[in-house]
Amino acid sequence: MSGPARVFDLSEVGRRDLNQALHDASDGDSFEVTNPRGAHAVACGITAEIDVLVRGSVGYYCAGMHKRGRVLVEGNASTGLAENIMSGLVHITGNATMSAGATGCGGLVVVGGNAGARCGISMKGVDIVVGGNVGHMSAFMAQAGNLVVCGDAAADLGDSIYEAQIFVRGDVESLGADCIEKEMRPTHVETLSRLLVAAAAVPAVNGADPADFRRYGSARRLYNFTIDDVDALEAAQEAA
Amino acid sequence: MTPTPSHDGLEPLKASDPDFWHLRESYTFDRNVIAEIRRAANTGIYRIRGWGAKRHLPTLDDLVFLGASMSRYPLEGYREACGTDVVIGEDRAERPVHLKIPVTIAGMSFGSLSAQAKEALGRGASAAGTSTTTGDGGMTEEERQHSATLVYQYLPSRYGMNPDHLRVADAIEVVVGQGAKPGGGGMLLGQKITERVAEMRTLPEGIDQRSACRHPDWTGPDDLEIKIGELREITDWQVPIYVKVGAARPYYDTALAVKAGADAVVVDGMQGGTAATQDVFIEHVGIPTLAAIGESVRALRELGVHRREVKLIVAGGIRSGADVAKALALGADAASIGTAALIAIGDNDPAYEAEYRALGTSAGFWEDFQAGNDPVGITTQDSDLSARLDPVLAGRRLANYLQVLTIETQILARANGKSHVLNLEPEDLAALTVEAAAMAKVPLAGTNWVPGVD
Numbered sequence: 001m002s003g004p005a006r007v008f009d010l011s012e013v014g015r016r017d018l019n020q021a022l023h024d025a026s027d028g029d030s031f032e033v034t035n036p037r038g039a040h041a042v043a044c045g046i047t048a049e050i051d052v053l054v055r056g057s058v059g060y061y062c063a064g065m066h067k068r069g070r071v072l073v074e075g076n077a078s079t080g081l082a083e084n085i086m087s088g089l090v091h092i093t094g095n096a097t098m099s100a101g102a103t104g105c106g107g108l109v110v111v112g113g114n115a116g117a118r119c120g121i122s123m124k125g126v127d128i129v130v131g132g133n134v135g136h137m138s139a140f141m142a143q144a145g146n147l148v149v150c151g152d153a154a155a156d157l158g159d160s161i162y163e164a165q166i167f168v169r170g171d172v173e174s175l176g177a178d179c180i181e182k183e184m185r186p187t188h189v190e191t192l193s194r195l196l197v198a199a200a201a202v203p204a205v206n207g208a209d210p211a212d213f214r215r216y217g218s219a220r221r222l223y224n225f226t227i228d229d230v231d232a233l234e235a236a237q238e239a240a
Numbered sequence: 241m242t243p244t245p246s247h248d249g250l251e252p253l254k255a256s257d258p259d260f261w262h263l264r265e266s267y268t269f270d271r272n273v274i275a276e277i278r279r280a281a282n283t284g285i286y287r288i289r290g291w292g293a294k295r296h297l298p299t300l301d302d303l304v305f306l307g308a309s310m311s312r313y314p315l316e317g318y319r320e321a322c323g324t325d326v327v328i329g330e331d332r333a334e335r336p337v338h339l340k341i342p343v344t345i346a347g348m349s350f351g352s353l354s355a356q357a358k359e360a361l362g363r364g365a366s367a368a369g370t371s372t373t374t375g376d377g378g379m380t381e382e383e384r385q386h387s388a389t390l391v392y393q394y395l396p397s398r399y400g401m402n403p404d405h406l407r408v409a410d411a412i413e414v415v416v417g418q419g420a421k422p423g424g425g426g427m428l429l430g431q432k433i434t435e436r437v438a439e440m441r442t443l444p445e446g447i448d449q450r451s452a453c454r455h456p457d458w459t460g461p462d463d464l465e466i467k468i469g470e471l472r473e474i475t476d477w478q479v480p481i482y483v484k485v486g487a488a489r490p491y492y493d494t495a496l497a498v499k500a501g502a503d504a505v506v507v508d509g510m511q512g513g514t515a516a517t518q519d520v521f522i523e524h525v526g527i528p529t530l531a532a533i534g535e536s537v538r539a540l541r542e543l544g545v546h547r548r549e550v551k552l553i554v555a556g557g558i559r560s561g562a563d564v565a566k567a568l569a570l571g572a573d574a575a576s577i578g579t580a581a582l583i584a585i586g587d588n589d590p591a592y593e594a595e596y597r598a599l600g601t602s603a604g605f606w607e608d609f610q611a612g613n614d615p616v617g618i619t620t621q622d623s624d625l626s627a628r629l630d631p632v633l634a635g636r637r638l639a640n641y642l643q644v645l646t647i648e649t650q651i652l653a654r655a656n657g658k659s660h661v662l663n664l665e666p667e668d669l670a671a672l673t674v675e676a677a678a679m680a681k682v683p684l685a686g687t688n689w690v691p692g693v694d
Contacts, residue, residue, distance in 0.1 A: 015473065016473070016477075019473045019474075019476075020476060023476060040466045040469060040470065041466070041469055041470035041473045041474075044470055044473050044474050045403060045473060045474030045475075047403075059466070060457075060458075060463070060466045060467075060470070061457070061466065061467070061470040064470050064474065065403035065406070065474055067403060067404075079457060079458070079463070080457035080458070080467075080470075083456075083457045084398060084401055084403065086402070086403065098457070099456055099457040102398075102456040102457040103398040103401060103456055103457070105401075105402075105442070118456065121456040121457070122397065122398060122452060122456045124398070124442040125442060140456075141452060143441075143442045143443060144442050162443060162444065162447075163444060223444065223447040223448065224430060224446075224447060224448045225285055225429075225448045226284070226285070227283050227284065227285050228282065228283050228284040228285075229282060229283060230281070230282045230283075231282050
């Protein structure tokens, strides 16, 4: 049942009332949140196909563990934006601090401005598009999914990365352990183009040319321990 | 682990040989040490193994109960009631956890354990009226199905972390650390990263997984408070939230966990087991369980929450009802078992001695849980090996064992005149060693002396 957005003014009602209403919502409902004033865990744990518009900046874990629906934040977000997102869309117009999209398993996270350190840390299938720059150690231990950075990436990008892919348009200060630049093949251009279109509401993303990006991923040199066996070598030499 | 080479085909010297008494083994470089140096020199990799600390440590065995006497009268066994139930999270959760017995099953992952082993733990715990706990790798359907009360661990790696599982859990345990490796992340070696495990953890098959040791989206107790708030919001304040720490700085760690909003603090001493960790971590990081309990209790008492809003669960080397009763007397609300539960369902079963020998070990010494070739089918993902474990029979063994732990705990409580096991108190205890007296802060037997206390 869709209708006019229900408005929750967080200067008057607590986040518990807001989140409970979101958890009780039906597909098609829409909500507007005003005066968030940096509140934590705003609109977390959503399970229905709903729309939530947050007018203002939020604290930690906004849209945490998001499962379905869309959350749009007109402002900035603190640590752990859309952490462990499963599906759906979380879009903020401003900047995100640390660990945006951390451990996300699916869906799309769009950051209009810059994202801080460890953006996409341990990501497990989420797509993240950042209009500006990302901080150090972004995509640390990233397992799956795509991180698209339209600006620059700070030090140690993709440290200990697994099978996630990173696309950066600007400069990369340094790559982390086991992260290397990789060839951009047609399949990667296709993935990148799709994500740039999906995040085209961001001015810095709109019209971006996939040809301007470079791709980074795992060298897969840390996947298994390096174990020597001198005894076996010695035995083989004696046999020969 | 490869079998240790024999002495060029010869048996080691025996005492009957005249040369034997010329041999003096070095205390510093004994044969264990020599074997480890040789192993390191051959492979170039640190030793990884399962189980907990194997070295000698001060333990709960170093305490005794005083029992009843002239001034305290005992309760009649079997005739007079002695309660064993524990409730966790009444203060904040809509659905607190009710345990019938003061013993829970510690977190052990599907991945490190076979599906059959997880099912056996669920069956045994459910029959005994207590909880099981997931591990690093998510919740399986079988596990939820067979566990009446299931605690969902929230770990640094977030492998398999699914909000739908969070919402069907009976409690959430935020894992900061574990006794086997305070400050270390999980490990699961390639032999055990099968297709199903790889899919659950979103990892390539066959890799040597080294999990994160820090949570990806919070750092320190102030962040943890916000994180716990988020977990409560996502689960609509339905279930209790525990915080698990390895025994490192238990006084401060417990106080900070309380401040962060935990309903229960789980403190895991260095005897606590693991499926795979660096040996150097297992043996050299953390403090013994005996030394941790009193410090945690001190923090809870000072904050006015002991035996009230915040419960204390103690783990790490708990083997018997005596261990459980002593932990409770020192102030814990429940004890948690991992290694002992695995032994109860069949770990290190002498019936498989021939197979242990083929692996270069022997029943009673098997510790290579990381290797994935466990003869009894517990710490493996090999379908032929895991099929050896009958989850129904193994579950029954665990239920029996939990019953013994509970009755033994009641025996000791009644002997000290207590009508509920949680009425046991430090005054019921005496220490047999100066170390134990200092660590547990109970008097040395026959004295009024508690070292370090005025």
